[in-house]
Amino acid sequence: MTNDERAVRRLVRDRYADAASDGCCGGAETSCCGGGDSGSDASGTDGDADRIAREIGYDDESLETVEGEANLGLGCGNPTAIADLEPGETVLDLGSGGGFDCFLAAREVGPEGRVIGVDMTPEMIEKARANAGENDAGNVSFRLGEIEHLPVADTTVDVIISNCVVNLSPAKDRVFEEAYRVLRPGGRLAITDPVRIDSLPDGVRGDPGSLAGCISGAESPETITTLLEAAGFVDISVELDPDSREVIDEWHDEYDLGGSLLSARIEAEKPAE
Template sequence: MTNDESAVRRLVRDRYADAASEGCCGGTETSCCGGDDGTSDTASDAAEIAREIGYDDEAIETVDGEANLGLGCGNPTAIADLEPGETVLDLGSGGGFDCFLAAREVGPEGRVIGVDMTPEMIEKARANARANDAGNVSFRLGEIEHLPVADGVVDTIISNCVVNLSPAKDRVFEEAYRVLRPGGRLAITDPVRTDSLPESVREDPGSLAGCISGAESPERIASLLEAAGFIDIRVELDPDSREVIDEWHDEYDLGGSLLSARIEAEKPVE
């Protein structure tokens, strides 16, 4: 790991440690949660953000505790087509919101594994698992570039606004490929860059931890997935996400240069 990669991980870990304790990115001015100023009702803010990015009221109200931190850019469980009995892995699981929604789909015979590199998030997620009586959901401390998961044991991988935070996205997709069973699939939501960003934004540490400057182009994402071995790759932009994402940076008008994307791919059947 290079010094730059280590610095990025420390920056992201610190940001989301704050989010675990304070909610909604810790009230930061540049964040995946729309720039909450820390003065309003965090739970209400998170619920409203969830609605804006594709969750319905039933999903929001079904999950108890503080699992919904308002940190996403889409609804990966809506595109994953989960089946009862499957094993699901959530990359960067945060407070566990998507894990608990996935658990409803896979049922008691299935299981859901959440991986997050922030100890504070893991602690919060495990508390939320107890609040939701989610016996088929577990959380593991680890980096998405070095997953604490065995080879070929996962049916579906989900993730929400996390891959962009990694300084080594090629390794993220290689690891995703490794842990998937043959025929397994990846269904994630992540911001992608549709236009260039100013140098001041690209070099702003807050923009990186805020899910902005780490975003890649759709073409780059597809190329990384293909290099990892995936097939049937689809990167579908969500034009309706522009209004939400344009609010992520309070100093610069993103002007539609970032959009949420639904990213899907499959591991070939051997």
Template sequence: MTDDAPTAETDGEGLTDADQRTAVRERYSRIAAESSSTESSCCEGTDSCGDASADESRRLGYSDADLDAVDGDANLGLGCGNPTAIAGLETGDTVLDLGSGGGFDCFLAAREVGETGRVVGVDMTPEMVETARENVEANDASNVEFRLGEIEHLPVADASVDVILSNCVVNLSPDKPQVFREAYRVLRPGGRLAISDVVLTAELPDGVRTDPTSVAACVGGAASIPALDAMLTDAGFADVSIEPKSDSDEFIREWDDERDLSDYVVAARIEAEKPASRQRPSRGDAAE
């Protein structure tokens, strides 16, 4: 971390929380609809879109084995990293994915935790949840389920989760401190966060923070490393680590045709732990 990094919050200043959530929901509803519609797909019966999505996923850190392991419309080419690669999942873990989208990271996590583990995805977009549930059948994933809900108000029981994943979603929230408080609540003592997200490295150009499209596209709502560190610490987390990915400019600069967004944001690995108590509940208990 650098002492002179920007610390101002950029949670869509000038936008109400409701406006921000509406912009995000509309964008991802559209993406979910397009993923399941041949007519609206840019592929139109070809493999070009699938190839492009696979190439993008490789740049985010997914292996060919990861891409081959998941069927259906789970991989929508979204995200800014591979949180399952940093999570250190173990057999029997209960895993929660914040903003699970089509479920790609959930299905990868399900491979790691095995039949005795469980994976729960939460997304606020009904169309995404519907798509993800269809993908459960496509992947015959009996240990994966998806719930409709906001990451600021998780439909998950207290102290019922071993590991929380998230892929470029926390930046979309208008209330990030509440997201981390909720994450802390649902984690078991000794549980941990493994998040891929974008962080702010320089002040955004005028108008970007308040542009609903920019906020919904994982830019306008990005927070600085010091701000995120403070949020996690205030929520009760320990061993906070936020490590920028030096090569993320390769894909971030393609997010906008008018400006190089890698001048302002960078993808990062965000990790933290909920301090362990003397007696930790056994792994794999259901997230009610």
């Protein structure tokens, strides 16, 4: 790991440790996705997190079903809506945060299924495990680890989900290689992540807060496709969500990001043997 990679991980870990403690990214009114200090100074509330969740694709039933402080308003889409989960499947959530998507996935796979959440922030793992108790989620477990080095055995997962996390990695090639490794043959990837559709403003590209805020680490759809192909995936789809423009515009109060970034639904499969 290079010094730059270590610095990125430290920056991201500190930011999301604050989010685990304070919710809505350390008290910001907008989601954790955003430009750090450029965000609003208003106090975050559960209502803010619910508003953000509705804007990025979650319905009221999902919000009412999950107990505790699992919904932290950190995402850019709803990966469980595109994953087509089936009862009995094993699901892995990359960057599981407070566990919100894990608990939604657990409803779909049922008591015979299994959901594993991996997050590199100890504070998030602690919060997620507490939330699992509140949700009586016996088929959900959380593991401390990096998505570039998953603490998961080979070929043991049916579906991988993730919500606004892969862009944070300084080594996305390794993320997709690890995802491929842990998936069973015929397994699938269904994630939501911001992608870059145009160049970013000069004031954003070199800003560390923008990197930790899901902005400057976003890749183009073409790059995402190339990385997935190199890892071995097939049937790759990167579908832009034009409705995400308004949400992304909230990520920075100085720059209009909606012309540079959009949320995307990214799907791929591991070939069946």
